[in-house]
Amino acid sequence: MKFTWNNRQTCAEITEQNVNDTVCVAGWVDTTRDHGHLLFIHLRDRSGTLQIVCDENKNQGLYKQSKTLRSEFVVNVTGTIQMRSPETINSSMNSGTIELIAEELEILSEAKTPPFMVSEKATEKMDLTVDEDIRLTYRYLDLRRQTMQRNIIGRSKIINAMRDTLNHAGFLDIETPFLTKSTPEGARDYLVPSRTHKNKCFALPQSPQLFKQMLMMSGFERYYQVARCFRDEDLRPNRQPEFTQLDLEASFVNETDVMTVTESLIQAAFASNGLTIETPFKHIKYQDAMNTYGSDAPDCRYDMTFGDVTETFKNCGYKIFNSIANAGGAIKGFAIPGLANELSKNMLQNDLAGKSIQSCGGKGLTWMKVLDNNEFESNIVQFFTNEELMAAREAVNGNVGDVMVFVADGSLATVNEVLGRFRVLVAERFNLIPEGVYSACWVTDFPLFELNDGQLTSPHHPFTQPTEPVHDGMSQEQLLNMTTRAYDVVINGQEVGGGSIRIHDSKQQAMIFKLLNLSEDEIEQKFGFFVDALTYGTPPHGGLAIGIDRLVSIILNTPSIRDVIAFPKNRVAYCPLTKAPSLVDEAQLDDLNIQHKTPIEELIGG
C-alpha cells in the first residue's frame, strides 16, 4: 500500500477495531528504543502517539533503516495493526493495547538534534521545565510538545464554540481596521507612522470600541469579531502587548440581554473542553465587591468575606484600634477557616503580620484564634473584653478553629484593598482554593466617575451610559456617587471580560465630555467623527468583550496566557523567535520622515 493523503490515518484514529488492518501513518519520531534485532518507535502526530515495531526477523532491510532514525525525523510508516500481548500493554498510552508492525518506512525529513527534548514522555516524569526564553526562541519545536498541542487545539475549540454560539444567535462577523486612530482607552498606543502622510501616524486599536458602536449606528444590530487588540504597556504574566478579544455589540438590548448571550458563550467555551460552569452567574455590585472581597474581581470559589468591626472596637482597650476607629478610619477582617491549629504563633506574628501584610500594602495585621468555650488566643487578646471579641467573631463569621485577622487604617478604601490582597494570598498559600471549581460572577454598578487630582475621569470609557442620566447643575459629590450600566464578568478572581450599555443620545454624550473637562477642540480632534455619527439616528446598544487569552488559560488551566498563544512576546514585549522589534534600514525611516533621537551607535555601543 502506498502512503497518500487520503489513506493516511492518525494515531488516535487507529484502535483495537483496526487489528489486522494495513494502515499508513505519518508523523514525528517521538522516541526510539533499539533492542538489537528489534526496535520500537513512538510515532507522534497531532492526535497522539502510536508504537511502531521494526522486527529484523520480519523485515531485515526495514530494521536496518530504522536504526538510522533520530528524534524528530518525519516519517511515514505502512504496516499491520496488531494487539499487544498482555504483558506488553502500556496503560499510560492511549494506544497502549495495540502496535503497528512496520512493513514500509519512508523518511520524509531528517532533523537536527533539537535544543530541548520535544518528547514529553521522559520530561514530564522528571518534572523538567525548559526556560521560557529558549522555548520562545524555538517556539515551533515547543509547540510540537503534547501539552502545547493540547493548549492550542483547546483554544481553537473554544473559539469555534463561541463563534457557533454567536452565529446561531444571529450575530455577524465583521472586521474592523488595524490601521486606525487612537481610541479612548487609557493605555499607550502602538503607532504606525504613515509614509504617504508625512509626520502622521496610525494607531493600532486598543479595542474596536468606536467601530463596533458605529456598526450599530450602521444598523447591523448584532456584531462580533475575534479581534486583535494592541496596548503598549509593560507586561504581566496575564498580559500581552497584542491580545485577542471576543468583541460583541448588539442593538436594542439591555444588560440582561448581553449577560445572557455572554453566559451562553462562556458555557459553550467550557463545554468545548468538557467542563461545566454554573449559570446564571452571581451578581455583585462593585461597592459590595469592594466591601466584602476587597477586589473588583472577587474570587468566589472560597468564602472569607469581610466583616466590619470599626464600631465594635471603638471603645476597646487596644490603642491602635480605638484611635483609628475614633478618627474616622476603618477596621475590618475575615476568618481563615479551620487553621487555628496549623498556624503557629510564630507564623502568624512574624510571617503573616510581619511580612505578608506589608507585601499587600498594609501597615499591620492583628490575629486572633477562635478557641473552644468562647475563648480567644493572640498576642493582644488581653486588651479586649470578651463581649468585644464575641462581637468581632460574629462580624467575621468566625467558628471554633478559625483564625480571625483584622486590618485597621485611616481609609476604608485602603483597608478593603489590603485585606483583599491578603485574602488571596492566604487562600493561595494555605491551599484554601478548591480544585476544579469554576465560579463566575458579574460585577455591576461601577462608579461613573473617579477623582484624579481634583478632575473627574472615566474609570471605564466615556461612552458608558450612566444608570441615571446626568444633568446640569449636579454637584461633584452627586456625580461621584453615580454609577454606570457597565458590567464585568469575573471567573475565579480573574476579570475575563467587560462591557456596558452605551450612550446613544448625543446630548448625554456631550454632557459627559463636558464633565470630563474635554474641550470642544479635543473632542473634535479625538473623536469628532464619532460624536457626529451619534447624531444621525443611533439605536440603543451595548456589548462586551471577552479576553480570549485569559479565558482559554483558565479553561485549560495553564500557568500563563503565554501557554495558550502560539507565538507570544516575552516579558519585555520582545519576540525571541523573530527578534522583533528590530532596527530597520535608514532608507525606510527616511521614507517615513523619521530620524532617531538617540544615534544607533550610542544604543549599541552603550
Added chain:
RNA sequence: GGAGGCGUAGUUCAGUUGGUUUAGAACGCUGGCCUGUCACGCCAGAGGUCGAGGGUUCGAGUCCCUUCGUCUCCGCCA
C-alpha cells in the same frame, strides 16, 4: 519608572568560609552490545569563554563594581 531573583555542558541543575592538579550530576547527544521495550538496559566517548567587561586577591564559578539578558512584584494597563 522602582524593588528583588536568576544567568555554570544541548537541557535541568549542584558547586561548602575565596583554596585539590583536569569545574560535576542527571537527561540528551555520538559509537558499540542487547529480541518485547515504553523514563528500556549495559559499556565507552564527546561536550564548558562558569552571560560580558572591569576590580579586589598569592588565588575568583564563588567577593565588589559596571553592563547585558531574563523572570517576579509594584507603578502602568480592562
